[in-house]
Amino acid sequence: xxxxxxxxxxxxxxxxxxxxxxDEFRKVSVETGILSNAEGSAKIKFGDTELLVGIKxxxxxxxxxxxxxxxxMVESEFVPFASPxxxxxxxxxxxxxxxxxxxxxxxxxxxxxxxxxxxxxxxKVWAVHIDINIINHDGNLIDAASxxxxxxxxxxxIPKYDAEKGxxxxxxxxxxxxxxxxxxxxxxKIGDTLFMDxxxxxxxxxxxxITMAITQDGNISAIQKGGTGxxxxxxxxxxxxxxxxxxxxxxxxxx
Amino acid sequence: xAKEGAPExxxxxxxxxxxxxxxxxxxxxxxxHVLKRSNGSGTFAFGNTRAIAGVQGPxxxxxxxxxDPRNAVLRCRYMMAPFSTSDRIRPGHSRRGTEISKVxxxxxxxxxxxxxxxxxxxxxxxxxxxxxxxxxxAGINAASLALADAAVPMKDLIASCSVGKxxxxxxxxxxxxxxMYGDVDFAVSMIGDTDKVVHLQMDGVITRDELSRMLIMAxxxxxxxxxxxxxxxxxxxxxxxxxx
Numbered sequence: 230x231x232x233x234x235x236x237x238x239x240x241x242x243x244x245x246x247x248x249x250x251x252d253e254f255r256k257v258s259v260e261t262g263i264l265s266n267a268e269g270s271a272k273i274k275f276g277d278t279e280l281l282v283g284i285k286x287x288x289x290x291x292x293x294x295x296x297x298x299x300x301x302m303v304e305s306e307f308v309p310f311a312s313p314x315x316x317x318x319x320x321x322x323x324x325x326x327x328x329x330x331x332x333x334x335x336x337x338x339x340x341x342x343x344x345x346x347x348x349x350x351x352x353k354v355w356a357v358h359i360d361i362n363i364i365n366h367d368g369n370l371i372d373a374a375s376x377x378x379x380x381x382x383x384x385x386x387i388p389k390y391d392a393e394k395g396x397x398x399x400x401x402x403x404x405x406x407x408x409x410x411x412x413x414x415x416x417x418k419i420g421d422t423l424f425m426d427x428x429x430x431x432x433x434x435x436x437x438x439i440t441m442a443i444t445q446d447g448n449i450s451a452i453q454k455g456g457t458g459x460x461x462x463x464x465x466x467x468x469x470x471x472x473x474x475x476x477x478x479x480x481x482x483x484x
Numbered sequence: 485x486a487k488e489g490a491p492e493x494x495x496x497x498x499x500x501x502x503x504x505x506x507x508x509x510x511x512x513x514x515x516x517h518v519l520k521r522s523n524g525s526g527t528f529a530f531g532n533t534r535a536i537a538g539v540q541g542p543x544x545x546x547x548x549x550x551x552d553p554r555n556a557v558l559r560c561r562y563m564m565a566p567f568s569t570s571d572r573i574r575p576g577h578s579r580r581g582t583e584i585s586k587v588x589x590x591x592x593x594x595x596x597x598x599x600x601x602x603x604x605x606x607x608x609x610x611x612x613x614x615x616x617x618x619x620x621x622a623g624i625n626a627a628s629l630a631l632a633d634a635a636v637p638m639k640d641l642i643a644s645c646s647v648g649k650x651x652x653x654x655x656x657x658x659x660x661x662x663x664m665y666g667d668v669d670f671a672v673s674m675i676g677d678t679d680k681v682v683h684l685q686m687d688g689v690i691t692r693d694e695l696s697r698m699l700i701m702a703x704x705x706x707x708x709x710x711x712x713x714x715x716x717x718x719x720x721x722x723x724x725x726x727x728x
Contacts, residue, residue, distance in 0.1 A: 322583075322585070323586075325582045326582075326583050326586055326587075328579070329580070329583050333687060337687050337688055338689050448690060448691050448692075449690050449695055450688065450690075451686055451687060451688075453684070453686075454682070454683055454685070455587065455590060457593035458594060458682075459675060459682045460680070460681045462679050462700070462703060463679075465695070469692060469695055470692075
């Protein structure tokens, strides 16, 4: 039996390769404040999946349609040592999607209080750059990256800004103002089985996935469906319930 | 929350700014086989949002290392024409376009039979000519018509529409101001008029209960789009069996 068929078969029997329950995560670890030159940082591990999130801040001219608001940017880098499938060069589709899904999870519930990041309306605002660096890809990057992003934001101190010289002084000041801390999680589907936190072997066989960000109030902010299979409406609702329930557990890793 | 330039209200006396009820679509406008040099083509409009799509292929895929010896490789490309919005859009790559192209490709992979055309590429080019919200949905519908027109074997058409939340109301087919100043944009694509969701993207915050209500409304909306697409294809090909 090929590996592919084996995974489908054991899922149809309600089992997983490592005997976890369908909604059970691997060992999660979140460390923050680990990068001395970043304004905020986090290292996330879900089993062997590992990534770093670093926050850097600088001063930019605001966008014309939001002159009083700071700027939020999420980018991700898939370094080829993290997986033989990654290549150097401009971000691949997968990296762009990851960054944009993490971005929406944070942006749509207004987690970062961008109005407090205005230095001079229409002229100068703080930009918050969230950079996600994949170290080892063993599945479930979106969830790990989004928890990493929130953990790093919670760990971020705004540097000082010398308005006269127009220079950022790398001296850590106040805590970055946050209004929410969304937990963004994904439910995957193989056959009729819905499950969470796949290893790379499981993720390679998934037919579809759906990601939702859950706010502190338990509402849903931002959804993204991926993969070439489908979900019925009922499955989407089941996935939402699984994600809402699990978001409560994972929130304990944010401090 | 009120942003600069926002209308005072988006819904007045139970009607939307363009006079629609909550569940009414803007006017559809569809056509099939509009491009001579594409294998298949189609256009789809929700009111002022207009998309055109053309299919090249199945054809030999180059460069060769991209070929899949067992399957066709589908590549959908979503692009906004530079003149499609009030501020000109710089042509070329955008992260938004890359993401929409990816989710569009994934959506169509669910109905394609790629094993029928090994080693080939099927390229679907989607261009938004005028943008007034729900552009990715119009693009997916145009691509669906184009793939059918190209006679690429599909299990069914994909139908797409947006629903949203505007001033607390769940509505079908967001227009421009609702997209910009409303609370939630929820873009959904389904296989035919089944309840199989192959594409779903949401921006904004909803409750768990609103999720259920939006899924029901999206299913109704996609069914209506599907009916119209099927009618357009039938009109094109049953009255014109001999060809042009």
